Amino acid sequence: MCRPRPAGVLAVALLLWAGAPHAVLARQAGPSPQSMEELERRLEALRPRLQEAEAAMEEALARRRAEQAALERQPVDTIRVGPLRIVTPPDQAELAQELFSDVWNEEFGNVSGSPSLERRFFTFQWRVRPDFIYMVPEEDGGPPVSRVELHRLVDRTRARARARILGVLSEALLNDFTFQSPLRRWLGRGSLSDLELASAYRELALSAEASGVHRACLSDEAAACWASAGLGYDGSMATLERWFPPEVRRQLAHEGVALSNRFVRERLPLDPGTEEWACVEEDSQAACDRILQANFGWPRILPYVRGVGLSAVEWTLFWHALQRGGEGAWGRTLERAETDDPGDLLTYVSGLSADELAASWQDAVVAHRPLLYADLATARWSVLLWILVFAAFAMRSTRWRST
Amino acid sequence: MYQPMLFVHWKQARLLLVPFVVAAFGLPLMVVQGLGSGPEGGAVAMNAYLMVNGYQTWLPMFPLLAAGVGAVIALTAWNWDHQQSHVYALSLPLARWEYVMLKMGAGVALVLVPGVALWLGAHVAAASVELPAGFQMYPNQLALRFVLASLVAYALLFSLASGTIKTTVWIVTGVILFFFVGDAVSTGLGTVIPFFRDYNIATEAAKWFVSVGGPFEVFTGNWTLIDV
Numbered sequence: 067m068c069r070p071r072p073a074g075v076l077a078v079a080l081l082l083w084a085g086a087p088h089a090v091l092a093r094q095a096g097p098s099p100q101s102m103e104e105l106e107r108r109l110e111a112l113r114p115r116l117q118e119a120e121a122a123m124e125e126a127l128a129r130r131r132a133e134q135a136a137l138e139r140q141p142v143d144t145i146r147v148g149p150l151r152i153v154t155p156p157d158q159a160e161l162a163q164e165l166f167s168d169v170w171n172e173e174f175g176n177v178s179g180s181p182s183l184e185r186r187f188f189t190f191q192w193r194v195r196p197d198f199i200y201m202v203p204e205e206d207g208g209p210p211v212s213r214v215e216l217h218r219l220v221d222r223t224r225a226r227a228r229a230r231i232l233g234v235l236s237e238a239l240l241n242d243f244t245f246q247s248p249l250r251r252w253l254g255r256g257s258l259s260d261l262e263l264a265s266a267y268r269e270l271a272l273s274a275e276a277s278g279v280h281r282a283c284l285s286d287e288a289a290a291c292w293a294s295a296g297l298g299y300d301g302s303m304a305t306l307e308r309w310f311p312p313e314v315r316r317q318l319a320h321e322g323v324a325l326s327n328r329f330v331r332e333r334l335p336l337d338p339g340t341e342e343w344a345c346v347e348e349d350s351q352a353a354c355d356r357i358l359q360a361n362f363g364w365p366r367i368l369p370y371v372r373g374v375g376l377s378a379v380e381w382t383l384f385w386h387a388l389q390r391g392g393e394g395a396w397g398r399t400l401e402r403a404e405t406d407d408p409g410d411l412l413t414y415v416s417g418l419s420a421d422e423l424a425a426s427w428q429d430a431v432v433a434h435r436p437l438l439y440a441d442l443a444t445a446r447w448s449v450l451l452w453i454l455v456f457a458a459f460a461m462r463s464t465r466w467r468s469t
Numbered sequence: 470m471y472q473p474m475l476f477v478h479w480k481q482a483r484l485l486l487v488p489f490v491v492a493a494f495g496l497p498l499m500v501v502q503g504l505g506s507g508p509e510g511g512a513v514a515m516n517a518y519l520m521v522n523g524y525q526t527w528l529p530m531f532p533l534l535a536a537g538v539g540a541v542i543a544l545t546a547w548n549w550d551h552q553q554s555h556v557y558a559l560s561l562p563l564a565r566w567e568y569v570m571l572k573m574g575a576g577v578a579l580v581l582v583p584g585v586a587l588w589l590g591a592h593v594a595a596a597s598v599e600l601p602a603g604f605q606m607y608p609n610q611l612a613l614r615f616v617l618a619s620l621v622a623y624a625l626l627f628s629l630a631s632g633t634i635k636t637t638v639w640i641v642t643g644v645i646l647f648f649f650v651g652d653a654v655s656t657g658l659g660t661v662i663p664f665f666r667d668y669n670i671a672t673e674a675a676k677w678f679v680s681v682g683g684p685f686e687v688f689t690g691n692w693t694l695i696d697v
Contacts, residue, residue, distance in 0.1 A: 157663045194659070194669045219672055436696075445686050449617045452684040456624035457573055460631040461566045 128206060140197050148174070149183045150235075153199060154190040162190040165224070169231045174239075176388050176395040182241035185210055188234065192216040192227055212238050243403050252296065252408040253384060254377040263434035265378035270294060270431070278309035284432065288425040295383050297409035297420070303359055312351055319345050319354035322361045384408075386427045387416040470563070475575040482545040482579055489538050493583040493615070494590035496534060497608070500527045500694050501594040532688040535615050538583045539622025542576045547630040573627060580619045588612035591694060611694050618687045625684070647674070 143159045145152050147166040154162040166188075177183070187209050189199040196215045202208030212234045221227050243250045270280040279299075282290035290309065293299040299306075306315060323342045336343040344353035388395045398415045409420060416423050550558055558568055591608030629637045651671035658665035679689040 193667050194655070194672065218667065218669070222676055445681075445690055446613075446617060448682050448684075449621055449687050453620055453624040455684075456621075456628040457569070460573065460624075460628035461569045 131206075140199065142199060144187075149178075149180065150188055151186075152188045152190050153201065155197070155199070158191055158193075161192060165192075165227055165231055166190070169228050169235065173232060173385075174235065176391060176393065177239065178394070179397050179400065180239055180242050182210075182238055183235075186238050186241075187211050188214060188238075190214045190231075192218060192221065194218045210238075210241075242400060247404045248406065249384075249399070249403040249408055249411055253380050262378065263382050263431050264436035266382040266431050267435050269378050278311075278314075282309060283428060286425075286428065288421045288428060291424040291428045292409070292420050295379050295424075297412070301359070303355060306355070306358060315358050316345070316349065316351060316354040319357040319361075322357055382431065383423075383427050384412065386430060387412040387418075387423055390416040390418055390423065390426060392417075470561075471571050471574060474571045475578055477549065478542075478546055478572070478575040478579060481548050482542055485541045485545065486538075486579070486582060489534065489541060489583050490586045492534055493538070493587035494593075496527065496530055497587065497591040497594035497611070497694055498597070499530075501598045528692045528694075531611070531615060531692045532618055534583075535618035536622045536688070538580060538619040539624075540626050542579050542619075543623045543626030543630055546572055546576050546627055569631065573624070576623055576627060577620065580616060580623055584612060584616035584619065587615050594694070606695055608694065611692065614687060614690065614692060621684060621687055647671070 140155060142153050143156045145154065145159050145163050147163060148170045150166060150170065152162050152166055187201060189201060189211060191197065191199065191214075194217070196217060199213075199215070201211045204210055214231050214234050216227055216230055221230055240250065240253075245251075267284075270284055279290045279293050283294045289299065289305075293309075310318065323336070323346055336346060338347075341353045341357055344350040345357050388399065391398065395415050399411065402411050402414060406414065412423060413420055418426065561568060563571075588608060591606070591611050595606035595608050629640060648671045651674065652669060655665050655669040655671065659669075677683050679685045
């Protein structure tokens with residue numbers, strides 16, 4: 067075999083390199099308008115062929131994905147729990163039925179006619195090493211899928227598995243409402259994982275110092291509970307004065323101003339002479355009070371008091387309203403969720419007045435006061451037992467017995 | 470007989486215990502560092518959740534400290550016996566079990582030293598901050614949990630240290646092997662027996678150790694000094 071000489075290769079490379087600037091210069095000179103038109107025409111002529119090629123490529127890729135999926139696919143069963151369709155390996159079908167039924171019957175008893183749940187499939191596995199359950203992707207025409215694929219090392223208890231199922235079902239259920247619906251905007255970014263009444267208690271209790279409204283709620287004032295959830299209050303200054311000391315009112319008003327679109331998004335300076343300017347720049351209590359009075363119902367202020375991103379109060383209240391509403395409650399929610407103010411919606415769904423609903427929710431929250439401190443509960447007895455067991459082992463010394 | 474036993478153990482352990490006692494007293498103070506509402510009552514309390522997250526970063530230190538205390542007291546308990554080939558122990562007019570119980574009792578008393586330090590530290594910490602309404606300090610519960618966790622660690626290591634090094638090596642190796650082999654065997658069986666796809670012997674054993682009724686439950690529970 068003849069191998070190219072290095073000198074020859076170098077000469078060819080030099081020639082090519084020497085020619086390159088000419089080619090670049092020629093390109094830089096640019097085509098004339100006529101040739102430009104010609105180029106565009108030829109480019110247009112190529113477009114159908116490009117589209118054909120793209121379609122062929124998509125088809126080939128889809129075929130390849132399907133082949134790959136068929137290779138990876140494991141046998142699955144589809145079971146039904148209420149309106150839910152659950153795809154699961156056959157050996158997990160019984161477990162899936164049990165867990166989904168528990169969650170559905172306990173938490174979703176009043177949910178019926180949910181369009182998003184009826185459309186959706188859920189996959190379920192709870193294994194040491196979950197396999198991949200193939201479902202046709204939505205972009206290839208498959209149904210929407212929510213996955214409950216739990217790892218036994220991480221999700222170790224049934225309670226944890228149930229909580230994960232609850233969270234996934236709630237996220238799916240939220241799709242019944244548009245992002246613009248007042249209900250969804252009020253609920254914020256949480257999910258039904260925030261459904262624990264104990265979490266709502268913590269949210270209120272942890273902010274009770276700063277927020278007299280939360281303190282009042284925990285002390286049995288139903289109207290304060292309604293206000294705590296950002297659903298409005300009687301509008302009087304006297305109520306605000308009762309709930310918040312002056313410095314906290316000023317701080318809340320500052321937050322209200324700072325969070326306004328004009329200030330945050332456009333970063334415009336405040337106009338001198340306005341109420342906002344007097345409150346922020348002059349620290350005027352009267353101006354701040356008037357701003358707070360006008361904006362207290364504004365949903366962004368109360369979450370700030372409670373802690374940004376926390377929404378257990380809203381979620382538990384919503385869910386409580388559904389449970390109190392009984393049969394058909396979800397249907398009533400769907401009926402008005404896109405139009406009604408959340409407070410009106412909750413009273414409509416539950417069939418109770420605002421005060422009755424808030425009082426009932428407050429009772430439930432207080433009954434679930436969490437006890438998470440370093441309490442030992444039953445551990446102290448098992449600890450003592452283990453200490454005795456270890457002591458008994460210590461009494462058997464191999465060294466002494468051997469001597 | 471108990472008193473000299475306690476005295477000998479104290480002499481062996483006291484220097485090693487000093488840093489643990491200091492840490493036990495100081496840790497609750499570290500937990501509450503920077504907490505509490507200021508005189509104006511505003512910003513700190515409003516960010517209560519941030520506050521909770523802030524002090525929770527210190528919480529894993531409590532079980533670690535308890536384990537350290539247990540280890541130091543357990544290892545020093547048998548130190549002089551091993552050094553003198555158990556001659557002193559054998560010369561005593563005591564049965565083996567009586568000797569072990571006295572020695573163990575001495576160690577239990579020593580565990581109380583860092584335990585009391587932590588209890589005092591927790592009370593000082595509780596008194597040093599003015600927490601927002603709704604929060605509460607739980608210094609007694611925390612100190613009790615700390616003492617019990619230290620006792621479990623102490624009892625376990627005491628029983629290991631009471632034997633020969635050979636026995637201890639066998640036991641520790643056996644436990645490590647159990648976890649490795651258990652995991653490998655379960656994985657292997659999982660390929661042929663569906664039951665083992667959901668059941669891993671090593672995982673289940675580890676879960677049992679730290680779950681309700683297990684020997685290390687007290688370590689994995691809640692160590693929160695402050696809560697609602």
